[in-house]
Amino acid sequence: MELLITGAASPRGKATLLEALAQGHNVLAVISPAEQRPSEITTHANLTWLSLDWLEDTGRDAIAALKNIDAVIHVDEVQTGPFERHYLGTVQTTERLLQAMMRSKVRRLVLTSSLAVYGYGQLTKDQLLDETSPLEFALEQRSPYVQAKLMQEALLCSFNGCWGGQATILRPGFSYGPQQLWQPILGLADSKSKDQDPSDALATDSIPARRYWQISPQGSLPLLYEEHFATAAVAALAPTAIGETFNLVDDYLPSRADYGRAVSGIIPTPQARPIPWSIAQAAERLQRHTGISLPSLPRGLDHQSLNASFKP
Secondary structure: OEEEEEOOOOHHHHHHHHHHHHOOOEEEEEEOOOOOOOOOOOOOOOEEEEEOOOOOOOOHHHHHHOOOOOEEEEOOOOOOOOHHHHHHHHHHHHHHHHHHHHHOOOOEEEEEOOHHHEOHHHOOOOOOOOOOOOEOOOHHHOOHHHHHHHHHHHHHHHHHHOOOOEEEEEEEOEEEEOOEOOOHHHOEEOOOOOOOOOOOEOOOOOOOOOEEEEEOOOOEOOEEEHHHHHHHHHHOOOHHHOOOEEEEOOOOOOEHHHHHHHHHOOOOOOEEEEEOHHHHHHHHHHHHHHOOOOOOOOOOOOHHHHHHHHOO
């Protein structure tokens, strides 16, 4: 099969193109003009690299890239920054991709979305999260990343209904791998350690605090090893996956406490301060209704973020 894979320079993208090559597919790997071709991936007879900006004016390069392509695995996404960056890099980029696919008569698409699109505030504690769970409706209360991902999924309505598209949606959990061990949903930064917003989850590319609040330490982490994502993404090309949506997590999901201890033995990490879910929830309600923050608990807790990131 002739495949086009976007976001090929990202950890998930690299893993996906390697999996596709291993299964005998021909791959056109797309990176943005600002990105460098991954040095660890050597040349391959079935691999072609393409630097492409989906937002360029004419769209000719995009249409030319899709010539003779059988299916697209859309991995590219924006993970940080203001809403404008997410809108351009996630929503408009996907819209331009879909338009180019329509003009090139390429109908098969595997789209990478996120588990973040669900309405966690609508779920009760310990309720099963699956593909039938409600999506978020209070967009203004969620992060720009979640807003853009929901808008991105909405584009598929026209792609499938009006253009005859054959899309599969993948909603993966938090990606981890050798170069991406730290996870933002491990906890909240202790604002006493650094001058930063205590409601922000810890960053994935750095360890900004000396301590962090490990909320719901026994709650399981929805993790997905990057190579497992790649296996699922290529498997989703099967005709039986057309029109389906799949949540993707590993078979074994460690607790925050267990994962935090394991990672601390490999890379430098902040010291964990465990906070049971019930206490964190009570602290958030107290702050929301009275504005009072207890000195021994995290300050600036946000109701939507707390539910989305830490509810068991």
